[in-house]
Amino acid sequence: MEIREQFVAFIHRLQDDICAALERVDGKARFVQDEWQRPEGGGGKTRVIANGNVFEKGGVNTSVVFGEVTDVMRQQLKISGQRWFAAGISSVIHPFNPFVPTIHFNYRMFELYDEAGHTIDRWFGGGTDLTPYYLDETDARHFHQTFKAACDAVDTTFYPEFKLTCDHYFVNTHRGHERRGIGGIFYDHKRAGENYTTTTWLTLAERCGYAFMDAYLPIVEKHKQDTFTPAHKHWQEIRRGRYVEFNLVHDRGTLFGLKTNGRIESILMSLPPTVRFEYNYQPAPGSDEDKLLQACLQPVDWANFVTEEERNAWAARTNTC
Amino acid sequence: MEIREQFVAFIHRLQDDICAALERVDGKARFVQDEWQRPEGGGGKTRVIANGNVFEKGGVNTSVVFGEVTDVMRQQLKISGQRWFAAGISSVIHPFNPFVPTIHFNYRMFELYDEAGHTIDRWFGGGTDLTPYYLDETDARHFHQTFKAACDAVDTTFYPEFKLTCDHYFVNTHRGHERRGIGGIFYDHKRAGENYTTTTWLTLAERCGYAFMDAYLPIVEKHKQDTFTPAHKHWQEIRRGRYVEFNLVHDRGTLFGLKTNGRIESILMSLPPTVRFEYNYQPAPGSDEDKLLQACLQPVDWANFVTEEERNAWAARTNTC
Numbered sequence: 347m348e349i350r351e352q353f354v355a356f357i358h359r360l361q362d363d364i365c366a367a368l369e370r371v372d373g374k375a376r377f378v379q380d381e382w383q384r385p386e387g388g389g390g391k392t393r394v395i396a397n398g399n400v401f402e403k404g405g406v407n408t409s410v411v412f413g414e415v416t417d418v419m420r421q422q423l424k425i426s427g428q429r430w431f432a433a434g435i436s437s438v439i440h441p442f443n444p445f446v447p448t449i450h451f452n453y454r455m456f457e458l459y460d461e462a463g464h465t466i467d468r469w470f471g472g473g474t475d476l477t478p479y480y481l482d483e484t485d486a487r488h489f490h491q492t493f494k495a496a497c498d499a500v501d502t503t504f505y506p507e508f509k510l511t512c513d514h515y516f517v518n519t520h521r522g523h524e525r526r527g528i529g530g531i532f533y534d535h536k537r538a539g540e541n542y543t544t545t546t547w548l549t550l551a552e553r554c555g556y557a558f559m560d561a562y563l564p565i566v567e568k569h570k571q572d573t574f575t576p577a578h579k580h581w582q583e584i585r586r587g588r589y590v591e592f593n594l595v596h597d598r599g600t601l602f603g604l605k606t607n608g609r610i611e612s613i614l615m616s617l618p619p620t621v622r623f624e625y626n627y628q629p630a631p632g633s634d635e636d637k638l639l640q641a642c643l644q645p646v647d648w649a650n651f652v653t654e655e656e657r658n659a660w661a662a663r664t665n666t667c
Numbered sequence: 668m669e670i671r672e673q674f675v676a677f678i679h680r681l682q683d684d685i686c687a688a689l690e691r692v693d694g695k696a697r698f699v700q701d702e703w704q705r706p707e708g709g710g711g712k713t714r715v716i717a718n719g720n721v722f723e724k725g726g727v728n729t730s731v732v733f734g735e736v737t738d739v740m741r742q743q744l745k746i747s748g749q750r751w752f753a754a755g756i757s758s759v760i761h762p763f764n765p766f767v768p769t770i771h772f773n774y775r776m777f778e779l780y781d782e783a784g785h786t787i788d789r790w791f792g793g794g795t796d797l798t799p800y801y802l803d804e805t806d807a808r809h810f811h812q813t814f815k816a817a818c819d820a821v822d823t824t825f826y827p828e829f830k831l832t833c834d835h836y837f838v839n840t841h842r843g844h845e846r847r848g849i850g851g852i853f854y855d856h857k858r859a860g861e862n863y864t865t866t867t868w869l870t871l872a873e874r875c876g877y878a879f880m881d882a883y884l885p886i887v888e889k890h891k892q893d894t895f896t897p898a899h900k901h902w903q904e905i906r907r908g909r910y911v912e913f914n915l916v917h918d919r920g921t922l923f924g925l926k927t928n929g930r931i932e933s934i935l936m937s938l939p940p941t942v943r944f945e946y947n948y949q950p951a952p953g954s955d956e957d958k959l960l961q962a963c964l965q966p967v968d969w970a971n972f973v974t975e976e977e978r979n980a981w982a983a984r985t986n987t988c
Contacts, residue, residue, distance in 0.1 A: 623724075
């Protein structure tokens with residue numbers, strides 16, 4: 347099987363598995379699928395969930411698209427070649443309860459072909475990151491440790507690099523160093539070469555794609571029935587505003603999609619369901635809201651910031667959920 | 668008095684007058700002022716109103732700023748010169764009631780100086796546009812006719828040109844031809860020259876700036892006590908989502924401010940207070956929501972689309988408010 351066929355099979359399998367898992371956790375809402383075709387070549391499966399017991403809005407989308415290299419692509423992506431192929435899975439899940447974090451992930455590959463149809467370039471990218479509204483340090487450690495383990499299984503140099511890249515990418519630079527959330531991993535333009543093979547990057551995408559299950563679902567289970575007040579919901583909606591700011595002002599994938607006739611509704615699926623923008627809103631210093639904000643301003647080495655005792659206590663607690 | 672001093676006096680007077688008028692219409696909330704300084708030169712007065720009887724969130728801001736021409740400015744604004752000066756007033760008003768439209772306006776001037784401090788270029792820009800959530804054709808005509816009259820008093824070629832520029836500017840191009848609202852007027856880079864003097868553009872800004880009173884306040888009075896349901900509010904929040912999309916993805920002023928260390932909270936004051944993003948939301952064909960959408964997709968020549976009888980009936984109705 348060709349590389350791209352392996353990757354396409356992987357993203358479709360992951361899409362099925364994650365949708366099924368999220369439906370089980372939600373217990374009420376079901377994903378609805380929209381299949382779409384792209385006039386220039388290829389298409390996608392957009393699967394959205396809304397107004398569930400747990401998930402207020404979410405999507406798990408795959409797309410497999412291809413076409414001629416256009417002038418816009420030559421300029422914006424700085425690529426050459428005659429034809430291109432791209433496949434990816436991307437997801438954003440917005441829970442209703444402000445104590446359940448939002449999660450985003452995206453795993454993708456890209457190929458370029460010359461006039462004879464030979465592959466002249468191929469790269470991989472991806473990542474998963476967490477956007478809590480309240481900081482649960484145990485969850486933050488668990489999330490990062492799970493992705494560290496997934497990366498370490500492929501190469502132990504990956505997690506530190508990808509964690510740093512993630513911390514540098516999801517920044518609302520117009521607000522100084524304020525990040526959208528507490529990070530995770532992010533990597534891009536990864537090719538086969540001296541140190542790594544194509545299999546390295548395929549395996550990494552599979553490991554990290556499936557790490558969603560262990561990294562996120564226990565956090566959802568742990569908090570999905572937490573009680574909350576309108577003030578908690580208010581803060582969630584303020585932070586969701588920052589999510590909107592990042593996605594519409596800075597996110598490369600979103601902007602590229604909007605400027606190149608991508609499927610708008612699939613791209614903007616990522617935007618949170620209800621959002622608030624208030625003039626100069628500042629949480630009270632030392633409040634729970636401020637603690638979260640500080641964690642977004644100052645990245646923490648969550649994966650290594652834990653004792654064995656804490657790890658066991660967390661495991662015991664989540665096992666009883 | 669120098670041109671720039673005249674313009675600064677005008678924007679401060681207009682800011683005072685509009686804030687006072689809006690407070691009268693609201694009857695409860697008061698504008699709160701934040702004065703800010705810009706380290707590189709100048710500053711501004713941000714005045715915001717929130718949670719009133721009528722206005723859920725709004726701002727009327729002025730700024731008078733100056734500095735050295737930077738490389739970013741040379742690239743993005745394609746300007747030369749040594750130092751620059753800019754002054755402007757800008758406002759966005761988001762009423763709570765979905766039957767009261769949102770309004771935006773902005774009037775500004777810019778000067779460039781050479782090393783000896785001589786003015787080497789000066790231009791003016793501005794505009795006012797309306798974003799209703801439900802279409803009241805009488806209001807739409809009144810709004811456009813008021814700005815047509817303000818423009819006509821200076822030059823009868825202005826309104827048709829500025830109306831067209833407005834219809835072409837406030838477009839969510841990622842959604843095809845869908846505009847943010849039903850337009851108004853918009854002009855930019857207007858200089859003294861063969862046909863016009865600096866006084867032309869100063870007078871235009873004053874006429875159009877003050878036309879806010881006649882154009883908008885009667886519409887607010889007419890609808891501020893309209894009854895509405897959660898479904899109307901829901902649609903308003905969906906449309907507010909499109910407002911966010913336009914401002915964060917396309918608006919030149921917003922993006923320039925975000926990328927050049929502008930005062931973030933003053934710039935993002937424009938974002939609506941509560942917003943909804945739903946996957947692939949489409950109003951039912953023929954519904955009131957759809958009628959508004961169609962008016963955003965297909966601009967109407969509102970100013971000329973009216974009989975004398977209709978004009979009188981409208982005047983009679985609004986006079987009794």
